[in-house]
Every structure is written in C-alpha cells, then in structure tokens.
Amino acid sequence: MIDPERFCESLAQLATQAGFAQQTLAEISGYPLLAFQRNARGAGESPFRLYLSSGVHGDEPAGPLAIARMLENDLLPQRLELVLLPFINPTGFALRTRENALGQDLNRDFRHPKNQETLAVKNLIDSLPPFDLSLALHEDWESVGFYMYSISPDSDPSKARAILEAVEQAGPLERSSLIDGSPAHGGLIDRPANFDIEGRDDWPEAFLLYSKSRHAHYTLESASSAPLEQRIAQHTAGVLRAIELHCS
Ligand SMILES: [Zn+2]
Numbered sequence: 220m221i222d223p224e225r226f227c228e229s230l231a232q233l234a235t236q237a238g239f240a241q242q243t244l245a246e247i248s249g250y251p252l253l254a255f256q257r258n259a260r261g262a263g264e265s266p267f268r269l270y271l272s273s274g275v276h277g278d279e280p281a282g283p284l285a286i287a288r289m290l291e292n293d294l295l296p297q298r299l300e301l302v303l304l305p306f307i308n309p310t311g312f313a314l315r316t317r318e319n320a321l322g323q324d325l326n327r328d329f330r331h332p333k334n335q336e337t338l339a340v341k342n343l344i345d346s347l348p349p350f351d352l353s354l355a356l357h358e359d360w361e362s363v364g365f366y367m368y369s370i371s372p373d374s375d376p377s378k379a380r381a382i383l384e385a386v387e388q389a390g391p392l393e394r395s396s397l398i399d400g401s402p403a404h405g406g407l408i409d410r411p412a413n414f415d416i417e418g419r420d421d422w423p424e425a426f427l428l429y430s431k432s433r434h435a436h437y438t439l440e441s442a443s444s445a446p447l448e449q450r451i452a453q454h455t456a457g458v459l460r461a462i463e464l465h466c467s
Contacts, residue, residue: 241253267298268348277319281450296462331420353437364391365390369436372434376409379409383406386457388456439457441453441454
C-alpha cells in the first residue's frame with residue numbers, strides 16, 4: 220500500500236521534474252493536500268483544459284500510482300493545460316480506509332463541503348476557468364472488471380466506448396448489466412447530458428465538475444481484485460485515450 224508521507228514527497232518530485240507548479244491546498248493531519256498545475260506549450264490562445272484526480276478513497280491505490288507513473292514517464296501531453304489532484308484523501312491512505320480519518324466518504328461531500336479536503340478541492344475548482352474534460356480515477360472492491368461512469372454534454376457514448384476499448388487492451392472490462400445499482404453495458408454507465416445532478420445533495424466530485432461547465436467527465440473504476448499493475452495499466456490507457464479523443 221501507499222505510505223502517504225513518502226508518496227506525497229515522491230509525487231512532488233515527479234511533478235516538479237515534469238514541469239508542474241505545486242500548491243499545498245491544505246494540511247490534513249500533517250499531510251499536504253497537493254495540487255499540481257502545468258500551462259500548455261505550443262497550443263495557441265485557448266489550450267484544452269484537463270482536470271485529473273485520484274485518491275479520494277484511501278483504499279484505492281491504483282489511481283494515484285497511475286498518475287505517479289504518468290508523471291515519471293512523461294506521458295501527459297505538453298499541449299494541455301493540466302490540473303492534477305492525485306491524492307485527495309491522505310489520511311484515508313494512512314488508515315487504508317475508503318473514508319478520511321473522520322470517517323467521511325469524501326466522494327459524497329462535494330456539493331456543500333463539510334470536510335477540509337473537499338472544501339479545499341472545491342475552492343480550487345471554483346477559482347479556475349472551466350475545464351474541457353475531467354477524469355477521476357477510482358477502484359471498486361466488488362467488480363471483477365474495469366468500468367466507467369460517463370457524463371457528456373452531447374449524450375454521445377462513442378468516445379466513452381472507444382476509451383473502454385483502449386482500457387480492455389490492458390485488462391478485462393466489467394460485463395455485468397447492473398453495476399453499483401446502475402444499468403451498464405460493456406463496462407459503461409452512461410449518464411445523459413440532462414442527468415439530474417440537482418436532485419442529489421451528496422455530490423461526488425464528478426457532479427461538482429460537471430455543474431461548472433457541462434464538459435465531458437469520466438470516472439474510471441478499476442477492479443481492486445485485479446493485479447495492481449493491470450489496474451495501473453488500465454487507468455493509464457483510459458486517461459491517455461480520453462485525452463487523444465477529446466483533444467485532437
Ligand atoms: Zn473510489
């Protein structure tokens with residue numbers, strides 16, 4: 220598993236090497252909540268803006284490790300304006316729990332934040348221009364394969380399907396027709412553009428992001444039961460394919 224203190228140091232080093240500016244949004248029980256931003260190079264007046272996050276749940280290491288790997292191998296294209304929040308719940312990782320040290324599921328707290336972590340992330344998102352694409356990396360302890368939630372302003376699932384095709388090259392998809400209570404097909408839980416986010420008070424990060432600018436959002440879920448290297452490879456494949464498809 221991940222040691223939060225060492226992992227934050229390593230993230231900071233990798234991100235700095237990759238040309239990111241670092242910001243500590245909050246101190247959470249002595250751990251920094253780190254955000255990294257990098258301006259686009261050679262992309263003209265209005266570069267494509269990507270938000271990429273992970274580590275909202277402390278028992279889901281694949282997302283943070285995938286982002287660290289992408290930084291280490293310099294896989295994120297320079298032409299993007301990037302905001303990275305790789306490790307939102309450090310106390311959850313210290314305790315190896317889904318929730319933070321206060322027992323709160325942060326991914327139900329992005330509408331009216333009651334936790335330091337979600338408040339810091341919301342304040343950052345509120346202070347920034349809208350994004351063109353946002354991606355959140357998670358894991359699921361119950362699924363046997365990889366799946367993805369998609370919300371898109373054009374209600375066209377073709378890009379989401381293409382992302383999952385790339386993910387499948389690195390490992391199997393979840394084929395169940397019902398995932399976490401939602402109808403799914405080929406590993407995709409597809410939310411329409413008019414998906415009712417206002418009716419819920421316990422917003423996940425995805426709803427906060429989508430409420431800002433109605434851009435395409437994907438929440439990628441790897442199966443915790445799969446080998447860690449496979450989960451990392453699937454997340455990486457999904458992120459890179461999503462970038463390729465949306466920012467061509
Ligand atoms: Zn999660």
